[in-house]
Amino acid sequence: NAGVTQTPKFRILKIGQSMTLQCTQDMNHNYMYWYRQDPGMGLKLIYYSVGAGITDKGEVPNGYNVSRSTTEDFPLRLELAAPSQTSVYFCASSSPGTDSYEQYFGPGTRLTVT
């Protein structure tokens, strides 16, 4: 099992550009999440999904979009990148079959917007 994989690992964007952060998990987890981590801060939830075709906003969704066409993939789209979106992005997945909903994290994508 590869677990949760994310691409790219690093990216530099110019203001106004768009990009998609990819996230794939091979554990057949229904639930997937996108978090962002700003310097000196904990992780904050951007979007989450409970299964293919179902997504919802988290704490800080502005400037982002997601889709979930398959169980495995949960891409995060940045439209019109802004410097405030400079952050490290983590994708995670979990299974509702366990009461604790333990989350498995990807390695992260470090994004800089200049």
Next chain:
Amino acid sequence: AQKVTQAQTEISVVEKEDVTLDCVYETRDTTYYLFWYKQPPSGELVFLIRRNSFDEQNEISGRYSWNFQKSTSSFNFTITASQVVDSAVYFCALRGRGSTLGRLYFGRGTQLTVWP
């Protein structure tokens, strides 16, 4: 509301010292889960421990130990005989039973530096 407070922003110790990282949480849920994650300089998040609200037994795993006290809403983490490889950011996180489908609430993290 769910909230996690890690009041210690940075801690520096010398190798072989013991160090305790504090975590205080807030939740109205009677059932909840607490987690600790380690984030080494390479950036990934490494799961360390999960504890549910019904289990107040302290846990020890090698040089790591956790002290869960519901009376003070704390879930502190102690590293005994610290090593340079313990240098990392440590996050405490909470999931309440009512948390949106498993989402975690994270503290701001504590940067631990262990000097040789």
